Amino acid sequence: MIYKAILNGCSTNIVAQAEELNGFIGEHLCSEETTGSTILFYSEKEKKDALLRLVPTESVVLVRITRHQSEIILEALKAVEQREMTHLYLFPSGFTGSEMAVRLAFRMNGSSLVQVKQIECSDQHLLAKKTVYANHVLGTFKLMKKPYCISLAKGSAVSQPIAKPDKLIVTEVDMTHLPEDPFIKESTSIPRKPATDLAKAKFLLIGGNGMKNKANTYRLKQIAETIGADFGVSRPVAMSAWAPMHRLIGISGAMARADVCIVAGVSGAAAFYAGIEKSKFIVAINTDAQAPIIKTADIAIIDDYQAVMDELIKIMTI
Amino acid sequence: MNILVCFKAVPDLDKLIDEDWVIDEELQIDTGFLKPILNSYDEGALEIALALSDASESVGVSVELGALTIAGTRATPILKTLNALRFKRVVRIHSHDDFRFRPMAIASILTQYVLRHAPQEVLLLGRQTSIGENERTHLLLAEMLGWPCITQVTGIEPVDMNHLMVTSQADDGQLQQRIQTPCVLSIGDAPNTYLRVPTLIDRMRYGKRPIEILSSMDFHLADETEALMDLEVLIHERPGILIEGQTPEQKARELYEVHLKERLEKR
Numbered sequence: 001m002i003y004k005a006i007l008n009g010c011s012t013n014i015v016a017q018a019e020e021l022n023g024f025i026g027e028h029l030c031s032e033e034t035t036g037s038t039i040l041f042y043s044e045k046e047k048k049d050a051l052l053r054l055v056p057t058e059s060v061v062l063v064r065i066t067r068h069q070s071e072i073i074l075e076a077l078k079a080v081e082q083r084e085m086t087h088l089y090l091f092p093s094g095f096t097g098s099e100m101a102v103r104l105a106f107r108m109n110g111s112s113l114v115q116v117k118q119i120e121c122s123d124q125h126l127l128a129k130k131t132v133y134a135n136h137v138l139g140t141f142k143l144m145k146k147p148y149c150i151s152l153a154k155g156s157a158v159s160q161p162i163a164k165p166d167k168l169i170v171t172e173v174d175m176t177h178l179p180e181d182p183f184i185k186e187s188t189s190i191p192r193k194p195a196t197d198l199a200k201a202k203f204l205l206i207g208g209n210g211m212k213n214k215a216n217t218y219r220l221k222q223i224a225e226t227i228g229a230d231f232g233v234s235r236p237v238a239m240s241a242w243a244p245m246h247r248l249i250g251i252s253g254a255m256a257r258a259d260v261c262i263v264a265g266v267s268g269a270a271a272f273y274a275g276i277e278k279s280k281f282i283v284a285i286n287t288d289a290q291a292p293i294i295k296t297a298d299i300a301i302i303d304d305y306q307a308v309m310d311e312l313i314k315i316m317t318i
Numbered sequence: 319m320n321i322l323v324c325f326k327a328v329p330d331l332d333k334l335i336d337e338d339w340v341i342d343e344e345l346q347i348d349t350g351f352l353k354p355i356l357n358s359y360d361e362g363a364l365e366i367a368l369a370l371s372d373a374s375e376s377v378g379v380s381v382e383l384g385a386l387t388i389a390g391t392r393a394t395p396i397l398k399t400l401n402a403l404r405f406k407r408v409v410r411i412h413s414h415d416d417f418r419f420r421p422m423a424i425a426s427i428l429t430q431y432v433l434r435h436a437p438q439e440v441l442l443l444g445r446q447t448s449i450g451e452n453e454r455t456h457l458l459l460a461e462m463l464g465w466p467c468i469t470q471v472t473g474i475e476p477v478d479m480n481h482l483m484v485t486s487q488a489d490d491g492q493l494q495q496r497i498q499t500p501c502v503l504s505i506g507d508a509p510n511t512y513l514r515v516p517t518l519i520d521r522m523r524y525g526k527r528p529i530e531i532l533s534s535m536d537f538h539l540a541d542e543t544e545a546l547m548d549l550e551v552l553i554h555e556r557p558g559i560l561i562e563g564q565t566p567e568q569k570a571r572e573l574y575e576v577h578l579k580e581r582l583e584k585r
Contacts, residue, residue, distance in 0.1 A: 102454045106457075114452075131451065140547045183501065238507065241510045245507055248507070252506075284558075295555055300560050308566045310566070312570040315574045
């Protein structure tokens with residue numbers, strides 16, 4: 001099995017991409033039958049040396065482009081890979097990785113799957129597992145046509161820092177001549193606010209639909225700040241715009257691994273639970289004893305979350 | 319500007335209890351007893367299309383909205399609602415096939431519909447359905463048509479007859495792009511996009527307009543390059559120990575003293 005890890009060095013989340021792929025490669029692609037290398041896209045020359053320290057394999061093709069646009073990446077990959085016999089292209093989790101995996105597979109006459117959690121390689125096909133049915137069910141799929149192009153599911157691998165390699169074979173390719181996508185006439189990028197990375201929070205307080213409105217959401221956020229917790233919300237809360245999207249916990253948002261996670265007024269749909277299931281200790285506060293979150297918490301309180309939190313804040317701030 | 323929203327009605331999986339999650343020999347889960355609801359991302363796509371149509375009047379852009387689903391007759395109530403919401407063209411491509419994990423087949427039907435039946439400038443789709451979680455149909459459709467695609471769209475504004483301003487989420491922030499049609503736009507987590515409710519008058523006046531019905535037999539279905547091999551129900555369980563107490567104060571105190579204090583001090 002020959003694989004290529006694809007990294008987007010134009011993105012500010014390049015370290016997370018590299019460490020995630022490094023973790024996945026360590027878990028699934030480190031047998032003697034596999035060989036891998038990295039294709040790393042970048043645009044700013046001055047960042048090149050720093051990016052080379054983020055390569056999870058022993059060799060890398062460093063591809064310089066004007067900017068990270070879908071058509072530029074796909075054209076560059078086609079050019080760089082035209083004489084290669086790559087079996088598997090591995091993209092990090094996230095929107096870009098999933099888009100590239102599907103489009104590259106289509107253009108290379110291969111097969112694709114996105115949000116993959118695990119893989120098993122064989123000569124004839126690739127078996128890949130991913131969640132379906134809103135995270136209630138794990139599906140196993142057989143990818144039948146090479147090259148296999150997959151993107152990872154968030155949290156599918158424990159991120160591993162990149163160790164300094166004994167040697168790194170670097171090939172440089174200049175693709176700055178590739179034209180920008182003509183259908184985009186004007187583009188403005190608004191970087192994400194430097195909000196707390198909820199995936200790294202140690203103490204998390206999460207509010208759900210039980211908060212009922214924006215004012216209560218704001219109130220719970222203030223309680224979180226007072227007791228030293230980071231504040232997250234479930235999808236219905238973010239979709240009602242009671243809290244910004246970067247506070248979302250669950251498959252569409254952050255996948256938390258908190259030491260302590262208090263979940264207030266959240267019913268606990270499986271897609272939400274995926275975002276907290278790796279937390280060490282989960283406390284659920286809900287008026288409904290039958291809510292799914294009760295069975296998936298370590299400790300549960302059946303009561304109005306607001307009344308309990310009001311008391312908890314008194315106890316914790318004495 | 320012709321805009322077509324492709325949507326799917328799905329079972330409300332939150333209504334299933336643990337005992338309902340049974341996988342049969344055909345790798346099916348019986349959800350037939352659940353009332354179909356709009357797939358949440360598709361609901362966002364439909365509302366965004368209506369808002370775009372509303373906004374187009376003020377900038378002198380003429381928008382004609384269509385809505386299409388590939389389904390059996392169970393989708394009819396939703397189609398009637400879309401009629402009442404004044405979608406000009408409401409289409410059901412009749413099929414009882416199992417399309418849960420067949421994004422290539424769906425994309426190929428949609429491609430042929432656009433090329434043969436009703437030319438479009440903009441195609442809107444939700445990013446994925448709750449059952450298949452394929453997250454590929456919009457991209458395959460764009461590839462088959464040779465159109466560009468923007469994913470994770472959260473807002474669309476009209477510019478002129480050939481251009482739109484599209485806001486979308488990216489991995490490291492937000493993008494705002496002025497783009498040229500034709501294009502495929504895939505709707506992501508777009509806040510405040512619950513589908514509006516038609517007025518009773520519109521329901522009576524427009525709800526019973528005919529639904530255009532085609533058959534999936536008249537379309538060529540592209541083969542998948544992936545096959546479903548197995549399904550396994552995921553069991554998420556923790557002790558769920560209840561803290562007993564007469565008052566919120568008693569419960570909060572036990573929670574803190576017994577379960578939180580030491581854990582939080584260790585951080």
